Amino acid sequence: MKKKNVLPVAVLSSALFVGAFAPIQAHAVQPEQTPQVSTQSMAEKFEKSKGNKPIFVVEKQAEKQNASNAAAAVNHLKKNQEKYKIKNPKSNFKPGQVKKDDLGMTHVNLQQTKNGVPVEGSEVIVHYDEENTVQSVSGHFNHEVEEADISTEPTLSKTEALNKAKNEVDAPEEMSYTPTSELVIYPYNDASQLAYKVNVNFLGKDPGNWFVFVDAKSGQVIDKYNALMHANGFRSATASGLGVLGDHRKLHITHKNDKTDNLKGTQFYLYDNSHDNLDGIYTYDMKNQWGGEDFQLPGVLYSNNSASFKDDYDRAAVDAHYNSEQVYDYFLEEHDRNSLDGEGMAIKSSVHYGQDYNNAFWNGEQMTYGDGDGEFFISLSAGLDVAAHEMTHGVTSNSANLQYRFQSGALNEAFSDIFGALVDEEDWEIGEDIMGEDARQSGRTSLRSLSNPDKYAVGAEYVSYGDGSGMYPTHMDEYYDLPLSLDNGGVHINSSIINHAAYLTGEQIGKDKLGQIYYRALTVYLTPTSDFSHARQALIQSAVDIYGEGSTEAEATESGLNQVGITE
Structure with a gap:
């Protein structure tokens, strides 16, 4: 019998750990000779009421276009408005970002509007190949809003x-x-x-x-x-430090002479300005404060009077700084992405947040790490996969921008876990380096497991919404149909289904290829309200784009999704 180990209440929040609209709930693929199971979830009922319908059409047009831009994309929708069931595309869409990727494809984002006002969660992307031929159309369009008579003049300021x-x-x-x-x-x-x-x-x-x-x-x-x-005046230098677990770290830092304080002299800062076209990697100290009127995030830039950061208090900052650079290098080298926004935005981390804070989070701007209580968790910056998890939230915010609730939120969490396991190549666990002695003795050796999600139990308040096992799900027939008030509708819990699909695919084709496929799906095809079914289409199409139709990689991607019950 499995031993059920539950995280303490302190970490049941909407950050790295357990405490997002989905148009159509994914259906479950069962083992042979077992009836197929489908679940109409709370998220599905919510989304159906909105009329927000998914679009994912893969097609090659007979004629190539003269251009792949917003005007051409809108014209394509107009010519095919019966197929997409979109009336008046020219008045329904506002042109958004146009991106060209390293495969030569161009992706044109169109935001649905009503009288010029954006419709929340409704975006359509037209994808062109290198010859300006429409390859596919994906996203969501709200037909009910299109038909409705809605006044767009506010009376409230x-x-x-x-x-x-x-x-x-x-x-x-x-x-x-x-x-x-x-x-x-x-x-x-x-x-x-x-x-x-x-x-x-x-x-x-x-x-x-x-x-x-x-x-x-x-x-x-x-x-x-x-x-x-x-989940100016500075000069570049290198330094050494000790991490939370005693690892020796080589750090890129800066130093300058503080002329305002003769007692300080030259100060060494955890500010890395050594990367071209990057606004810098910064690590700050919150000094065990929660942030308030007199001391706001990010805190003060972490400094020392020597280039040796080896005191006990330094260790959380050393790991945060080192791990930030490791994650930056991964996205740059593997995906040619310059920082979280792709345009060289500064990467900021704050350590020593609050007192005994058992969590880490991405707040839309930066990473923040607690020190842990020393019993169930140690300093959370110790985990490379934790840093990768939080920084991937930043990538998601600047690409698919998946809404943080229900299935879209579970996808948001899953992609962070998956890239956490890709950057930290050693295993398929998340958070194994931040668990304290009490956690390990209880059998909780990591936060989540992509290879074996159901080795850990969920909180007692979630059990009645699942299949009764009380464990993290590995398959859609174990899906937790949670209300928004619990874990934002299951963003941490149901993410384990996508996590496991990625693991199954990765075991067949390796982590490098898995990363290419999942990165493309996240940054090219997914939109804010994508659900598991939409993710299936996006992932398979991404594998086809990169490796070809019928390739081992495309088949492995589909197989991984089938094995966890996510089918069309």
Whole structure:
């Protein structure tokens, strides 16, 4: 009988650990001679009420286009509007990003709008091959919004919406980042409403990166969710340091003479400016504070009076700094991606967050690591896979931007886990280097396992929503149909199904090829409301793009998904 080991309550939050709209719930592929099982989940019911329908059409047009740009993409949709069931594409879409990849393909993003106002979660991507021929069309389009008569003139001011959102989530007066607000059409509970989408980001013992939707007419809060994702004058120099587990680290740092303080003299900083076209890698010290009026994230730039960072207090910072560079190098070397946004944005980490904080998170801007309680967890920056997990959230935020709830949120978490296991090549576990002695003695030797997800138990409050086993799922017939109030609808729990599919594929074709396929799906085909079924199509198409139709890699990708019950 399996021993059920449950994480302590302190880590059941929407960060790296357990505490996202999905159009159509993936159906389960069962073993031979077993009836197929399908589940209409809470996420599916929610999405169906919105009329947000997935599009994934693979087709080669008879004639190539003169160009692969926004105008050509809209014209393609207009010529094929009966096939896609999209009326008036020219008035329904706002041109977005146009990207050309290393296969010579061009991808044109189109944002659905209503009278010029963006429709939340509805994007379509037209994909062109190197000869400007349409290869496929993917994304989501909301037909109900298209047909509805919706006024797009707000009666509520942006300031009023901001204040209502801040009150709704008990935001402090002083916040790390200025709140943002934009007008959107928000489909929710069988209706589509004009709303302000407000982002409120703050620290404390219970930090939040909240998205709050405020009705632009009545001022009522329609919906909310916490997207906190758990999991000059300087001269370049090199330094040495000791990591949390005693590893000797070679560090890229900078130094300068502090002329304002003669007692300090030359100071050495965990600021790496050695990479071309990168705004730098920075590691900060939160000094075991939670962030407040007098001390905000990211804290103070970590410094020392020598190039040797070997004191006990330094170790968390040493690992955060070292691991950030390792993850940066992985994405640059394997995927030609320059930093998390692909354009050289600064990579920032903060260590010593709070006291005994058993978590790490990506807050939409940077990585933040707690020190752990020393019993169940040690300093969370010790894990290379943890750093890769959090930084991949940054990649996702700057590409597919998967909504952090239900199946899209589970995909968000899964891609972070998968790239965590790809960057940390040694195994298929996540977080094995951050577990404390109490955790290990209880049998909890990692946070999650891609190879054997069901060796760990979920929290007691989740059990009744699954198949009764109480373990992390490996197959769609073990799917947890969770409400949004629990784990944001299962973002950490149901992610293990995608994790296991990646493991099964990776065992057949190797981690390098697996990374190429999953990276392409994330950055080319997935959109904010993609679900498991859409991910299946995106992953298989990505394998076909890179390795060819009928290739071993494409077959292995499909096989991995089939074995966990994700079928068309």
